[in-house]
Amino acid sequence: MTSNQSRFSHWEPYYINGKELPLHQVYQLTFATLDQQKAIETMRQLCLTASTDENKRIGLEFLYSYGFLSDVQELIEQNLQTKNPVNHRWAAFYQIIYDRKRTKNQPYDFTKTKAYLEKVKRLSFHEDELKCLSDFMHIYAYFELKQYNNLGHYADQLFTRIFYIEDPLLKELFSIRLDEVQVIFHWKRNEMIIARKFGYRILNTTGSLRKKVEVNNLMALGYVFDSYDQAMIHINRALTIANGIELMPAINGITNFTIPFISAYHGVTDGITTTDKAEQAHLALARGDRETCIQLLSEFESLSPFQQYYLGKALGDKALLEESRHRFIKEQSDYFYVKLPINELQKMKVNYY
Incomplete structure (x- = not known):
């Protein structure tokens, strides 16, 4: 022995x-x-x-x-x-x-993302398993860089490469990873029926509690436009699991971003708080406190497309909403969240459909 x-x-x-x-x-x-x-x-x-x-x-x-x-x-x-x-x-x-x-990485700080991608590119390998890992690393990098249009190429490669993986356990684990990529890819293309199909398949397949937290969080965000109740079911499941395994990064993200974001969008804000300044502004806007929203956002050196949407809505400024719309599509290829400024512009009788 x-x-x-x-x-x-x-x-x-x-x-x-x-x-x-x-x-x-x-x-x-x-x-x-x-x-x-x-x-x-x-x-x-x-x-x-x-x-x-x-x-x-x-x-x-x-x-x-x-x-x-x-x-x-x-x-x-x-x-x-x-x-x-x-x-x-x-x-x-x-x-x-x-x-x-x-x-x-912290939001909008891409130095480390680019650095680890360069490390991957410098590695020498020929194994199918490592080719899969390389593809996953490229996908994660492009997701962090918000270059969602680059995900499809690597996802397509992974379909073929995983097929040739011989070890059954590795094939299963890589397949679950790929399903998660598909959730994000189709979510950002606003193909929600397909995205949810992959999401529910992961939740029914994986035994990883951390993975269940991540996917329930994604599913909650994916329901934000369709159903407040369904979004909250998923995010409460995620929070319950995260609390159970004391997964502090997820707990912080859920309580300070996902729940406030969903709640503010639907105007259900009683008892909702956050340490995130942008979501504080979003909550203030949802409560009708436009001045606080504007004041909070004025403290930012630069605004993300989300924050431009919040400020444009608070000010009733079509130009800001137009810029938000433009950036969601041109900078991020995000056809899901672009509906935020588009929906607001439609209320102003500007048609983009």
Whole structure:
């Protein structure tokens, strides 16, 4: 028995004749025989104690997908300690992925986004798995840069590349990642029936609570124009899960942006507060306090398309609303949120449909 096995000897079913099972077989066994959270924890521990090079590699994606970021860093180090150059290449990729996730960019500060994308471009690799990771990293970069029109090319490549992934667990985890990309891609194209199809598929497939938080948040925002009640159902689910796992970045985002944004848009503002200055302005506008909205937005050095919409609505300024509309489309290819200024312009009898 290896030292790794001796640490977890009560997990002998995951070894046959002293040989470690592939993680995809362990995954099937644990989720078939244990409740979901015990299965996830078992998989987490086995990823960290894997002895085969392949399991050490696949374990990186499992730990990342399920939100165990500190464990990802530990497993990166383990992969670097192997003699296998393939593991070293995977470790280099996941180091970039880990660093990006750990130091998530602030809005409109794209320096780090461009830096990690340059690191990906400098890597040398030929494996299909790493080509998939490269495509995902490009997609995440373009999403952060709000260049949504660039997502489709990489999403199309991923459909083909994931098809050729041999490991069943990695194929499943990458497929869930791709579904999330599809939610965002079709959401920004205002193709909401398709976006929701992918969103509900993720929620029905993934066992990752962090992923459920992220997707419920996206789904809530995607319902903002259609249904206040449906939007709040999704965001309350996201908040409940986030509170349960003490996911503070998500809790802060939900309470200070998503809930205030949805509430302000629908004029349901009683008891709603936020530390976000722009959403404070939005809430003030929803409450009919145009002066406070204007004052808050005057403190910004420059305005985003959202903030131009808030200010244009507060001032009844068609030019600002026109500029907001223009920027949503030309700068971001965002055909969903462009409906904010367009809907306001329609009230002023300006027709864009």
